[in-house]
Amino acid sequence: MENIKSYIESGILELYVLGDLAADERSEVEAMSKLHPEVKAELGQIESVMQSLADSLQVLPSEKVRTGFLNSISFSDEEEIIAPVAKQQEAKVVALTKNYTNFYKYAFAASVALLLVSLVAIISLNNSLKNSKQQIAALQSSNQSFANKVNYLDQQVTKTTSALDIYSNPDVKMVKLEGTANAKGAKIMVAFNPKTNKVGLDMKSMDMPKNDADHQYQLWALVDGKPVDLGVFDIEGNQIGFKNMKEISKAQTFAVTLEPRGGSINPTMDKLMVMGNI
Structure with missing residues (x-):
């Protein structure tokens, strides 16, 4: 059970969900999820978190951008004018949409990359903190055991000294x-x-x-x-x-x-x- 917990905390499941694993590593994760329900459950939770993050990062054009775009479109009764203007406006829409699409695509990719780096850093820091706590607990236990031994020996020395004093007392x-x-x-x-x-x-x-x-x-x-x-x-x-x-x-x-x-x-x-x- 401890090995499964360490496997989950290693960060490999997050890399699997992001598609940043080699084929053999992906196969290993899939095999582990089939063998261990806790691994499968953790994968499902990570996928849910990633999906929620992607939904929260989805951005639509602001009201100001939409209003400016609509105001830039003019209508005329002359048919010969409508067609060129419509084509011109259509080209503006395509260019504007493409620019916004590229911007948010790269922004989303950068956000996901930052999230991944943060998750790996948090997992590594968490593992380091756990190891440090275990080392501190072991050191405290060792110090307490040593203190108990010293206290016991001190009591034994005191008792032995008291016995010698009694034996050497001529009044006893x-x-x-x-x-x-x-x-x-x-x-x-x-x-x-x-x-x-x-x-x-x-x-x-x-x-x-x-x-x-x-x-x-x-x-x-x-x-x-x-x-x-x-x-x-x-x-x-x-x-x-x-x-x-x-x-x-x-x-x-x-x-x-x-x-x-x-x-x-x-x-x-x-x-x-x-x-x-x-």
Whole structure:
């Protein structure tokens, strides 16, 4: 379909209607019009436009010219005078008609030629504009894709830098949570800063089964034997950096359970996944 559209926009159909094609090119246009209804329809439209243009350019002698011509004819009662005068006037009419016919014929031909040149120029300009728009759209898409990649990398660098800052902070206690019978081999690193009460999860080192859409993991702190909710999280691919959880001033143990999405008031102990002591 794109090739047919390009064929129609090439200007060859206009040249066909004007009769300005070689025999083999005319045969090609006629074959294409038989094979493709859209080509045939375009030919019909071009012919209609050309006919309308020709009709609009048809010019009759003005009222002034006709009046002057009629006033130049005189009548006499003398028969010997009528015949020579009639012949003379007839010759004037023939010459005048011929002059006007030649003038308007050449004027029409010049108008058609100008129209053809204009059509070809418009078609060429239209194609150039379409190509330019496509190139601009492709460049904008490429720039947007590049900007998205740069933004993503910038976020990754920020997360990595933040993780390094946490690991190098002597006030932060890194607590390793290891898997239970429900998740053998699972592990999570929890960063706990008693001075700032901040708690975070190291997403890069996390090794946990991926949760489904109906469940989330929930982090708990055991404070004087009572569980305290520290928030929920999901396991997603290619995670880096630390995920901030709810703050707490003190804790003896951290644990993670699998709960319905949104979390629970109390931990579901038979869904205990990992735990570790400070």
